[in-house]
Amino acid sequence: MTSPRAHGPLDSRFHPRQWLAVPDRRRFLNVSSGRCIQADLPELRGHRVFGPTAEGLLVLLEEATFAVRLLNPLTRQLTDLPPATTVLDPTSLMISPVHYLLHVLTVHGAGLADGSATVVVYFENARKLTAAKPGDERWTVVEPDASFASVSSFAGRFYCATRHAIRPVIAEVSHSHGGGRRSSKYSVHRVYFDSKRTVSMVVTRFRRQALFIGAYRAISVNPEAFPGISPDTVYPGFDCDDKPSSRQVGGGLDGSNVAFPHTADDCLSLCISQPPRRSHAGGSGRNPSRPCRHLPHPL
Numbered sequence: 001m002t003s004p005r006a007h008g009p010l011d012s013r014f015h016p017r018q019w020l021a022v023p024d025r026r027r028f029l030n031v032s033s034g035r036c037i038q039a040d041l042p043e044l045r046g047h048r049v050f051g052p053t054a055e056g057l058l059v060l061l062e063e064a065t066f067a068v069r070l071l072n073p074l075t076r077q078l079t080d081l082p083p084a085t086t087v088l089d090p091t092s093l094m095i096s097p098v099h100y101l102l103h104v105l106t107v108h109g110a111g112l113a114d115g116s117a118t119v120v121v122y123f124e125n126a127r128k129l130t131a132a133k134p135g136d137e138r139w140t141v142v143e144p145d146a147s148f149a150s151v152s153s154f155a156g157r158f159y160c161a162t163r164h165a166i167r168p169v170i171a172e173v174s175h176s177h178g179g180g181r182r183s184s185k186y187s188v189h190r191v192y193f194d195s196k197r198t199v200s201m202v203v204t205r206f207r208r209q210a211l212f213i214g215a216y217r218a219i220s221v222n223p224e225a226f227p228g229i230s231p232d233t234v235y236p237g238f239d240c241d242d243k244p245s246s247r248q249v250g251g252g253l254d255g256s257n258v259a260f261p262h263t264a265d266d267c268l269s270l271c272i273s274q275p276p277r278r279s280h281a282g283g284s285g286r287n288p289s290r291p292c293r294h295l296p297h298p299l
Contacts, residue, residue: 009077016056016074034225050107059110086138111153120158122151214272215239226264237273
């Protein structure tokens with residue numbers, strides 16, 4: 001058996017792609033099998049935690065130094081990357097308070113490109129799309145005035161989506177509301193990158209999967225592993241401004257937010273909707289919501 005520790009932390013063979021971090025950061029859920037495991041991660045201490053990426057990696061921003069790290073939560077391997085402050089103008093660093101810098105350097109998307117050799121990070125508040133490799137001293141700004149609806153990595157490339165198009169990023173690194181009820185409608189498409197086509201999922205369906213969509217993240221879930229989850233169904237996250245009572249594909253959605261997770265779909269919706277948070281001395285972030293009793297018990 002090959003040990004992950006014998007290989008680099010960016011080795012794609014050991015990426016926990018099917019694992020999702022539960023909001024308390026102490027449990028990880030397999031969205032395919034429904035298996036839940038518990039993990040103690042002291043590496044989170046003193047960091048703001050973002051992600052996971054499409055590869056299942058967590059992005060850490062150290063509050064004291066603004067250093068960026070990637071963490072594989074299952075193998076606990078860390079990848080050190082340049083400080084996030086290298087994407088900003090030096091003058092702004094001198095005059096900006098720490099809490100403002102932490103806000104500006106919030107990570108809204110990250111992933112791997114160039115055959116997993118390059119890390120791409122989207123700092124939405126700073127409007128910068130950046131790339132770096134382990135060992136680099138600073139981030140390369142790939143797009144200085146970036147504005148994307150979402151970003152993600154797939155099959156060794158990094159993609160950025162606007163409201164009108166999806167395009168790959170060529171990352172070259174040369175150096176060493178209120179409580180009222182709402183009604184929404186979701187249009188979901190499958191993208192075929194080779195032929196550059198999109199096909200409505202209302203026609204092709206979800207292949208019996210359930211799709212959870214947040215403001216910045218989306219996951220596909222095996223409904224057979226979770227009680228109460230319906231196949232071929234869209235479930236919006238809590239950050240989408242509606243928590244509907246009816247969510248069938250192609251139908252209208254309306255509902256109101258739920259104060260705490262009391263069903264399996266609420267728990268999964270919360271998993272993709274959690275904002276980044278500081279991790280405390282115990283090694284795990286505080287969980288602002290009540291524990292979800294509808295997820296499997298950790299092994």
